Amino acid sequence: MSNDxxxxxxxxxxxxxxxxxxxxxDLLTPQDDFSHGYPIADILISIFILLISIFGLMGNGxxxxxxxxxxxxxxxxxxxLHLAAADLGTLICLFSFSIINLLESISFLxxxxxxxxxxxxxxxxxxxxxxGQYLLTAxxxxxxxxxxxxxxxRCHRPPHFSTLVCATIWIISFLLSAIDLSxxxxxxxxxxxxxxxxxxxxxxxxxxxxxxxxxxxxxxFRSQQRKKGKAVIAILLALLFFLFLAFPFxxxxxxxxxDHGENNTVKFLGLLCSCLxxxxxxxxxFLVGRKKHSRSRETLKVIFQRVFKEEExxxxxxxxxxxxxx
Numbered sequence: 001m002s003n004d005x006x007x008x009x010x011x012x013x014x015x016x017x018x019x020x021x022x023x024x025x026d027l028l029t030p031q032d033d034f035s036h037g038y039p040i041a042d043i044l045i046s047i048f049i050l051l052i053s054i055f056g057l058m059g060n061g062x063x064x065x066x067x068x069x070x071x072x073x074x075x076x077x078x079x080x081l082h083l084a085a086a087d088l089g090t091l092i093c094l095f096s097f098s099i100i101n102l103l104e105s106i107s108f109l110x111x112x113x114x115x116x117x118x119x120x121x122x123x124x125x126x127x128x129x130x131x132g133q134y135l136l137t138a139x140x141x142x143x144x145x146x147x148x149x150x151x152x153x154r155c156h157r158p159p160h161f162s163t164l165v166c167a168t169i170w171i172i173s174f175l176l177s178a179i180d181l182s183x184x185x186x187x188x189x190x191x192x193x194x195x196x197x198x199x200x201x202x203x204x205x206x207x208x209x210x211x212x213x214x215x216x217x218x219x220x221f222r223s224q225q226r227k228k229g230k231a232v233i234a235i236l237l238a239l240l241f242f243l244f245l246a247f248p249f250x251x252x253x254x255x256x257x258x259d260h261g262e263n264n265t266v267k268f269l270g271l272l273c274s275c276l277x278x279x280x281x282x283x284x285x286f287l288v289g290r291k292k293h294s295r296s297r298e299t300l301k302v303i304f305q306r307v308f309k310e311e312e313x314x315x316x317x318x319x320x321x322x323x324x325x326x
């Protein structure tokens with residue numbers, strides 16, 4: 001077991017006696033790895049995570065409040081609401097981790113408490129991170145169908161399909177995290193998290209990459225499409241940021257299992273990438289929804305409505321064109 005930085009990502013299989021035996025000293029005065037303190041890079045990254053998380057919590061909280069209470073939901077905004085909730089949960093976990101790491105780095109937190117908090121807290125983080133990854137995969141596929149088969153998507157799509165998909169994703173993610181936690185508490189030496197992350201990479205990455213390419217082609221290379229949909233552009237940017245920021249977090253975790261957690265700074269960089277990805281979506285909605293050359297100040301409600309109500313208007317236009325053809 002590696003006693004560095006974030007501790008063990010995958011197990012709770014060390015009792016107090018085992019940890020004390022490994023260190024060879026009293027738990028409150030460890031003299032092995034933790035006696036040397038944290039590298040300055042790890043402390044700085046933890047501070048960046050803390051600051052970025054604050055802005056991300058404010059942004060995702062605004063999106064959740066707006067879509068949950070101030071706007072009539074449609075199939076598209078249902079996905080966005082659940083994605084914002086998953087990002088909010090991820091940022092809460094990362095915010096807590098950064099505080100715990102900073103407290104441990106200045107010796108305000110005993111090693112055993114630090115190890116226990118990190119080991120238990122990693123499961124809510126993976127739960128929220130996996131939920132966001134699955135939701136974004138579902139959103140990308142839904143957007144691809146909407147641009148490839150717009151008539152079917154808006155006229156023959158099941159009415160509560162988005163809600164059912166979101167509920168299924170939350171349940172699956174929770175069950176996987178609960179199984180991981182149960183196996184770890186039971187001290188069963190099965191690295192289920194490794195295989196779960198590997199499955200996520202094998203399933204989600206190709207689907208997201210394909211969806212990103214399809215949306216990119218439809219948005220930028222269709223000469224007959226004069227007006228580019230704001231909702232499609234927002235999802236395309238969210239997918240690109242995920243592929244460049246959040247997905248490396250999965251790769252870093254897989255590398256962590258391979259080298260038994262030897263490189264602690266790499267793990268902090270992975271957490272920073274995940275933090276940036278979970279915080280960037282509200283900024284994307286804001287930049288896509290605002291008018292570029294407008295001198296008047298617009299409220300966030302007006303800007304978000306410009307992005308999220310587009311789906312509703314598009315549905316009405318398609319239904320009207322179908323009725324005219326009939």
